[in-house]
Amino acid sequence: MFVILVYDANEKRVQKFHKACKKYLTWVQNSVFEGEITDAALRLLKDELKEIMDDKEDSILIYKFRTKKYYERESIGVKKPSHEDMFF
């Protein structure tokens, strides 16, 4: 399936979220990732994120599609996150 994953995490955990998502999906912008993923891999990713997250503070939203259905992705403003140096 194709997924779009958006997280909203406390700054302390943002780097961990980013690292976990990057193992399975393609980074799009800030806290948004997307990509083709199997059910099994998505389960693994969710398990990793649940380990990292504080469910009183953080949230994850996953949109699931049978195939890559969007016809356009438009990006306005900053293309790279301000904390890029943390990751690369």
Add this chain to the structure above:
Amino acid sequence: MFVILVYDANEKRVQKFHKACKKYLTWVQNSVFEGEITDAALRLLKDELKEIMDDKEDSILIYKFRTKKYYERESIGVKKPSHEDMFF
């Protein structure tokens, strides 16, 4: 068309982003909105957001779909933003 809109804005402008998006779309979680919208209305919304945003700091990502194609939206963790009181 159906859109998913995600923004990442400096805290100072989050409330303005939220208010502008709410006029046109349905709030899903934190900085994520979705909904059916016409080309004309999306242009208006983008114009409003461009007025509000600082394009050196903030970013907006818009996924466009011809119809509502996702088959599942899964939400993990906090369902409401911590700054809910600001808005309602």
